Amino acid sequence: MNPVGANSFRGGPDEYGRFGLFGGRYVAETLMPLILEVEKAYYAARQDPEFQRQMDYYLAHYVGRPSPLYFAERLTRHLGGAKIYFKRDELNHTGSHKANNVLGQVLLAKRMGKTRIIAETGAGQHGVATATFCALFDLPCVVYMGATDVARQAPNVARMKLLGAEVRPVTSGAQTLKDAMNEGLRDWVANVHDTYYVIGTAAGPHPYPEMVRDFQSVIGREAREQMMAAEGRLPDSLVACIGGGSNAIGLFHPFLDEPSVAMYGVEAAGRGVETGEHAAAIGGGSPGVLHGNRTYLLQDDDGQILEAHSISAGLDYPGIGPEHSWLADQGRVNYVNATDDQALAAFQLCATLEGIIPALEPAHALAFLIRWAGDLPADHLVIMNMCGRGDKDVYAVAERLGIKT
Amino acid sequence: MSRLEARFKALKTEGRGGFVPFLTSCDPDPATFAALLAGLPGAGADIIEVGVPFTDPAADGPSIQAGGLRALKAGASLRKTLGLIADFRKQDQMTPIVLMGYFNPIYRMGCAAFAEAAAAAGVDGLITVDLPPEEEAELREPIQAVGIDIVRLIAPTTDDVRLPKVLKHASGFIYYVSIAGITGTRTPSLDSIAAAAARLRRHTDLPLAVGFGIRTLELAGSVSRVADAAVVGSAIVERIASNLDADGKARPGLVEDVLALARTMSDAVRAKA
Numbered sequence: 001m002n003p004v005g006a007n008s009f010r011g012g013p014d015e016y017g018r019f020g021l022f023g024g025r026y027v028a029e030t031l032m033p034l035i036l037e038v039e040k041a042y043y044a045a046r047q048d049p050e051f052q053r054q055m056d057y058y059l060a061h062y063v064g065r066p067s068p069l070y071f072a073e074r075l076t077r078h079l080g081g082a083k084i085y086f087k088r089d090e091l092n093h094t095g096s097h098k099a100n101n102v103l104g105q106v107l108l109a110k111r112m113g114k115t116r117i118i119a120e121t122g123a124g125q126h127g128v129a130t131a132t133f134c135a136l137f138d139l140p141c142v143v144y145m146g147a148t149d150v151a152r153q154a155p156n157v158a159r160m161k162l163l164g165a166e167v168r169p170v171t172s173g174a175q176t177l178k179d180a181m182n183e184g185l186r187d188w189v190a191n192v193h194d195t196y197y198v199i200g201t202a203a204g205p206h207p208y209p210e211m212v213r214d215f216q217s218v219i220g221r222e223a224r225e226q227m228m229a230a231e232g233r234l235p236d237s238l239v240a241c242i243g244g245g246s247n248a249i250g251l252f253h254p255f256l257d258e259p260s261v262a263m264y265g266v267e268a269a270g271r272g273v274e275t276g277e278h279a280a281a282i283g284g285g286s287p288g289v290l291h292g293n294r295t296y297l298l299q300d301d302d303g304q305i306l307e308a309h310s311i312s313a314g315l316d317y318p319g320i321g322p323e324h325s326w327l328a329d330q331g332r333v334n335y336v337n338a339t340d341d342q343a344l345a346a347f348q349l350c351a352t353l354e355g356i357i358p359a360l361e362p363a364h365a366l367a368f369l370i371r372w373a374g375d376l377p378a379d380h381l382v383i384m385n386m387c388g389r390g391d392k393d394v395y396a397v398a399e400r401l402g403i404k405t
Numbered sequence: 406m407s408r409l410e411a412r413f414k415a416l417k418t419e420g421r422g423g424f425v426p427f428l429t430s431c432d433p434d435p436a437t438f439a440a441l442l443a444g445l446p447g448a449g450a451d452i453i454e455v456g457v458p459f460t461d462p463a464a465d466g467p468s469i470q471a472g473g474l475r476a477l478k479a480g481a482s483l484r485k486t487l488g489l490i491a492d493f494r495k496q497d498q499m500t501p502i503v504l505m506g507y508f509n510p511i512y513r514m515g516c517a518a519f520a521e522a523a524a525a526a527g528v529d530g531l532i533t534v535d536l537p538p539e540e541e542a543e544l545r546e547p548i549q550a551v552g553i554d555i556v557r558l559i560a561p562t563t564d565d566v567r568l569p570k571v572l573k574h575a576s577g578f579i580y581y582v583s584i585a586g587i588t589g590t591r592t593p594s595l596d597s598i599a600a601a602a603a604r605l606r607r608h609t610d611l612p613l614a615v616g617f618g619i620r621t622l623e624l625a626g627s628v629s630r631v632a633d634a635a636v637v638g639s640a641i642v643e644r645i646a647s648n649l650d651a652d653g654k655a656r657p658g659l660v661e662d663v664l665a666l667a668r669t670m671s672d673a674v675r676a677k678a
Contacts, residue, residue: 016539026508026535028464028561033567170469178461185463190586192562289509289535290461300481303513305460366505 009256009332012323017206019307020329022322026289028096030189035292038196039207041112046214056108056192062136063092063099065218069226069383074353075369082237082376084369085230086356086386087223087251092396096359097219098129098248102198104215106133109196116191117141117322119198122149122177122243123314124156125388131165141165146176149313156392161363169195174307177317181291201244202321205292209321216250223383233382238264240385243279243366244298245314247325247387252333262334265324267369268310269337277306281320282328282335288380295322311340311361311400314388338367346370347390347397359388360397408529409554412451413633415610416504423451424674425614426667427505427638429472431481432645437655438476441645441663442493446500448664449671452614454636455505455530457486464534466589468639474669475653481512483519484578484640487526494527495674503530503577508544517547526549530577538570542593545574548572551669554578559605561585561597567610578612578633581605583619589639593618599631626673637670 012019017039025035045051059065068088075086089097102119109117117132117139121127126141134141145159147169150157160167173179174255181204188197202212227235238255240248242265255261270278278284288297290305298306299317327333340345346366351357358366365384373382390397398405406414415421424446431438431593445453454525458473465473473481483506491500504523511519511533513607531553536544538557548555549595554577562585570649572579581601583593600614616636628635644666648659 014465024540026536026540027537028560029537029558029571030464030562030582032537032539033560033562039515173460182461186466186587189464190590192585289507289512291463292535294512297509299509299513301445301513302481302484303459303510304477387437401578 009327009330010253012326013206013210016228017210018135019323019326021287022295022325023206023209023293025292026294027205027292031193034192036207037112037317042207042211045108045111045306051107055104058103058152059100059218063103066222068092069230072354073359075350078353080153081374082380082382083226083378085375085381085383087219087383089247090359090386090389092289094129096118096125096129096135097199097216097250100250101200101212101215101246102129102133102210103113105198106137106139110137111336112196114194114196115139116188116195117198118144118184118195119200120144120177121200122180122316123148123312123359124153124160124392125314127165127167128156128159130198131160131163133367134165134347135163137366142187143167144170144180144187146170146174146180148175149177152347152396153313153392155395177287178305199245202246202249202323203244203291203295203319205311209293209323212246213249213253213323214329217253219250219385220252220254223251227381227383233303234258234261235381237264237380237382239264239266239365240380241266241361241370242316242320242324243268243317243361243396245321249321249323251383251385256332264368264390265333265335266365267335267337268312268315268364270309272339273337275299277309279315279317280337281318282325283337287325288395292321293322295319296328311335311343312364314361316361336363336368342367344397344400346379356386357390357394358386359390360393362387407445407552407554407577409452409501412501416451416633421675422632423634424449424625424629424671425452425454425636426450426641426670427454427456427636429469429476430457430486430489431476431479432472432642433475433649433653433655434479435485435619437659439489439492440487440660441487443496444660446497446669447669448538449675450500450636452501452503453504454505455486455490456506457510459507462507464587466587466639467644468642469588471643477497481495487522491526501528501529503532503649504528505532508533508536508558511544516544520547520553524553527555530660532554532558532580534558534622538573546644556580558582561601565592568670572609575611578614579605579609580636581615581632582613582617584617587619589620591618592620592624595624595627598628602631616633619636622669622673625670627678629674641666
């Protein structure tokens with residue numbers, strides 16, 4: 001792997017937690033001392049072989065890593081272009097890539113002596129992962145979830161409750177992920193003495209974007225080795241869906257300094273970016289400050305945050321992680337998008353062609369693949385991150401498609 | 406001398422603490438807000454804090470969140486707020502106004518453009534809740550250039566090591582957040598406030614205001630005796646809410662009722678212990 005140097009895309013963030021213009025620590029003074037403590041504790045843990053040993057142990061024996069790199073032969077033949085591999089992070093324990101990050105943060109919280117865990121969740125995948133590790137490590141867990149999402153992701157709500165977590169529905173705003181994050185921050189401000197906030201995506205105040213990226217980079221490191229083993233060379237393109245962008249940065253980061261590897265982050269276009277009802281922060285937003293970081297956001301001329309829209313609760317967020325904003329401005333990663341309808345079609349195609357029911361989130365990445373990969377030569381190697389499985393979405397999709405059960 | 410400096414000097418001469426009511430701009434509608442703002446000095450307000458509504462007020466409790474949503478629905482914006490403050494200034498050149506809000510509306514307007522507009526409107530101080538000293542540089546320079554005071558929040562979690570960093574560049578007064586929590590959700594003990602005031606005074610000569618949990622007449626009165634001013638927010642915003650009809654519109658008598666509450670608060674602050 002290339003060393004990290006002055007011309008590297010892998011050197012960020014700087015000491016202020018910034019990726020160029022983006023990132024930083026825009027939090028109330030009450031939280032600031034704790035945010036600085038989290039940073040210090042994380043940098044110490046990262047250097048500690050015992051912390052790494054614990055991570056490796058649970059990733060291997062509990063999460064089930066490495067996840068396979070699977071040649072999607074029928075999809076490849078169907079599209080008639082690039083050779084498509086899936087990085088199977090949907091096979092992780094808890095059903096998505098979220099486990100990689102939550103494991104790291106819960107171990108960190110324990111090191112810091114925190115005795116209570118809170119989290120926000122959109123689709124519920126991060127909430128389920130947090131509830132899972134809190135059960136395993138015997139910590140009380142409160143998950144904030146927008147009331148809209150509680151309704152459309154009912155299976156995950158039941159899972160969290162079975163795992164012993166308390167799910168608090170949030171009724172402010174559009175009652176989705178953004179509002180759940182506001183409530184998470186409010187809880188944390190009021191309980192800083194004993195509480196650790198497990199943020200689920202590579203966003204929020206520094207050090208979260210960096211820390212979450214580091215924990216998720218196991219995806220890209222494995223994919224790199226697996227592709228070398230399968231094909232004897234690096235992939236030509238990487239594709240991942242983006243809400244906050246943790247699965248995408250996890251796949252991309254280890255490849256950022258490989259100029260031959262192209263990258264595509266797929267945002268949720270909802271009913272279409274041109275309709276204004278979407279969640280494409282880079283495709284249809286502008287720089288602003290929300291939830292502790294400066295990044296691309298959906299906002300109006302007064303700087304009020306606009307409601308996002310996506311069929312996928314996990315992508316239904318008006319912002320994006322700050323490192324993605326920087327990579328977009330640098331032109332290193334291409335940010336594209338897929339609509340609700342395209343994601344639904346991809347969801348069905350993947351189920352019938354590959355026997356894999358994807359979550360609605362990676363169905364957006366698949367939707368981009370479907371319209372893009374067919375024109376590429378057969379020796380073009382693509383890795384798409386299948387970051388979550390669709391069990392949680394089965395009933396909502398069946399209802400939308402009018403499937404009788 | 407700035408309006409804030411003059412006001413704290415006058416309070417010192419009078420030998421009492423100040424009463425600082427908080428209103429959310431345009432809550433429940435621009436005209437009612439303008440009437441409340443105009444009436445507060447007569448009801449005993451020494452300084453007025455004006456909240457700029459934001460869709461995602463992560464440091465605010467339910468009452469002020471609700472006030473912000475009412476205001477946004479009624480057409481509130483940062484520009485509109487500055488316009489209403491400019492109108493107020495035509496009648497009142499003495500009462501300091503401190504804006505309190507979140508950074509994104511300012512950032513969106515542009516820090517330099519905001520500073521010019523706020524100074525022209527007659528804003529005296531600025532509290533930006535989610536802009537810690539570490540992130541403030543781009544706003545600080547234009548704000549200081551137009552002579553607006555940067556009022557810093559200090560929390561119970563701000564320790565002695567961090568305190569000098571937070572106090573550097575602070576001016577006007579400092580604002581002690583009396584609870585670890587969001588606005589209006591807990592009541593601090595007077596002892597904890599007195600201890601914090603003593604600690605802060607070892608580090609700064611700036612006047613000290615205390616807020617975030619000051620809901621009762623009794624606490625407002627006693628806080629104004631251990632600090633230089635008491636900020637009352639949620640209790641006033643809740644009184645506005647209790648004067649709304651089922652559609653969220655102001656009922657007749659709202660302004661009088663809210664100003665009457667302000668008057669009893671300011672009387673409590675002025676009463677001798």
